[in-house]
Amino acid sequence: MFVDKAKIYVKGGDGGDGIVAFRREKYVPEGGPAGGDGGRGGDVIFRVDEGLRTLMDFRYQRHFKAPRGVKGRNKSMHGANAEDMIVRVPPGTVVIDDDTQEIIADLTTHGQEVVVAKGGRGGRGNTRFVTAKHTAPEIAEKGEEGQERWVILELKVMADVGLVGFPSVGKSTLLSVVSAARPKIADYPFTTLTPNLGVVDVGDGRSFVMADLPGLIEGAHQGVGLGHEFLRHIERTRIIVHVVDMAVTEEEGRDPYDDWLKINEEIKLYNAKLEERPQLVVASKMDIPGAEEKLQRFRQLLLENHGIEEVLPISAATREGIQELIYKVADQLDAIPDAPHVEEVPEAEERKIYRYEEKTDTGFTIRRENEVYVVESPTIENLLKRTQFGSHDAVMRFARIMRKMGVDDELRKRGATDGTIIRIGDFEFEFVEQG
Template sequence: MFVDQAKVYVKGGDGGNGAVSFRREKYVPLGGPAGGDGGRGGDVIFVVDEGLRTLVDFKYQRHFKAPRGEHGRNKAQHGAGAEDLIVRVPPGTTVVDDDTGEVIADLVEHGQRAVIAKGGRGGRGNMRFSTPANPAPHISENGEPGQERYITLELKVMADVGLVGYPSVGKSTLLSSVTAAKPKIADYHFTTLTPNLGVVDLGERSFVIADLPGLIEGAHEGVGLGHQFLRHVERTRLIVHVIDMAAVDGRDPYEDFVQINKELRLYNMRLEERHQIVAANKMDLPEAQENLKRFKEKLPDIKVYEISAATRQGLQELMYAIADLLETIPDKLTVEEVAEAEERVVFRAEKEPEPFFITREDDTFIVSGEKIEKLVRMTNLNSYDSVQRFARMMRSMGVDDALRRHGARDKDTVRIGDFEFEFVE
């Protein structure tokens, strides 16, 4: 089963909790704090595996959670960091954040790696909070929550050659005639719903050719199979434009050529620069020669190869022409595309989140924000000293003053995440 798009949930592992402990050795009076730090949570890492060709595995498993780090222990023992969760994806996979639409990674080469969800750091043990003013603190941190997000995976087929053209022009027949692939062939539009790959073997030379779903007017806006088709064209080094020169469906071959190139240009300007070969198919049928003559008159500078996929006429000449042209084209992707893909994988520092926002719901003041909510989750709410530290940090962040400006008074209820408390003047 060919699957080229999937939506999944990923979560980095939470960090382990820090420990509260004190040295209790016979000859070491007042030994001081000895609570160790928690270990870091594992990252969710996507790795390209050239042995994969589809996203079908993500159809059955849609949740990926990395393990959390170990908790800190007494005697200053730090918890162990968790193993990273490795998820294998086929080459040509683009990872997009489902909420923001941002491209997280563009994975094209075997072995390429990208961290999709980072694990949280371990919480600090009480030995980290010792000061001259408080040499025996009962303060520790919970582990930092791991990053979590929904992502969309899009697979763009990594083929040397892509067959493009209107539905029913003979792309699948051409693929089956020159490779061992067995695509579905039938006498109706959109027989091909997903890309079919085949290998053309010319002895010392070979290349991968893809039969892509048919294209119609408006495809760049998603009409028909629209984006499902055009997404795969982006990865091909060479476009073979298959045209029904016999005009079996009553369309004008020249208009077909112009319209499809317009759709390619509107979808991605770079596709207009892609090398292209025109294959005039169905030349064994009546009126094909007359149509070809008019086609060449309108496009005198375009090299056209006359073929019949059904009778195999002209196929050998076409395949050798493709192989010759591929030798002059950079392997797999253009230099610009490789640079763009590598830039997408390089880690980018995330923007500093807004500290907090305050809204009101009936008589409850709700303080929200990634930074303040993370601070609550990392606070050990069962420890008086930890809660006092949290209160001091809220004051230093300006939360108390902001609540007063929003009308909060003594004994009013304030909620941060799942934690509720009373506002005290």
């Protein structure tokens, strides 16, 4: 089974907690703080593995959580950082944030990596909070939570040659003749629902990968039929082989030239840059009576209206023209660059766009829900999660930071008094005036 789309959940590891500890040694009766910092949580990293060809593995495992960092230790020892979680993906995978629909990365070559969920920082131990006035603090931070998100993986087939055309024009049959691939073949539309890949041996030491892509219909660029499920795969191919059926009849309401125009229009509407992709026009089913007359008219219209001189006639049933087509494709591939992808792919370092950035935004908003005052601020909520409220020193530190940010003064202006309930994130507190 070919799987080319998956939705998965990723979460970076939480940072390890810092600890409160003091030196307790025989000849050091008043040892100072000795609580170490927690270790960093692991990142979730996608790495391209050229040995993979589908997203099949993600049908069975949809959640990926990196390990958390180790807690700090006494004697000021730092907790161990967690190992990163490496998730292997096939070349041609596009990673998209499910919430924002932002493209996180476009992974195309073996070994490329992107950090999709950053691990949290470790919490600080009490050795980090020593001051001249407070020489024995009992304050330590919890580890920061790792990033989490749902991402969509889309696989665009990494083939040298893409076979395009209306449904049932003979693409799958052609692939089965020129390679060892055995796609499902039948005489009805949309036999091919997913791309089939085959390696074509030219016979002179050259070879290339050919993809039989699902058939197009009008409106595909808007998602009609298989629509985008098909079109995204064309973007990766180096050459388009446009297969046109010479056996269509007027009774079917079809004409080879009209078919060729409609398919190219759908490709252009999906992505205008694909017009620049080299395209070979192939006339299929030439063994069918009447095909030769249709081919002559088809050639004439292409030449007169588009300046296209070459149309390659083939018959997969009789093998007519097959070897000539293979040689022609191989020669074209030799004459063009290795990977003329539509989109500009950033360098590997630029792919790692999700790095931890220090939160410098100290702004906050206050709104009222009945009798409760709700304080909203990413900075304060992050501080809240990292504060160990079992420690009196930690609670007082949290209160000092709130006062310094101006939260207390703003609450008073809004009418908060002793005993007023204040909500921050999932926590609720009583507002207390300092005596």
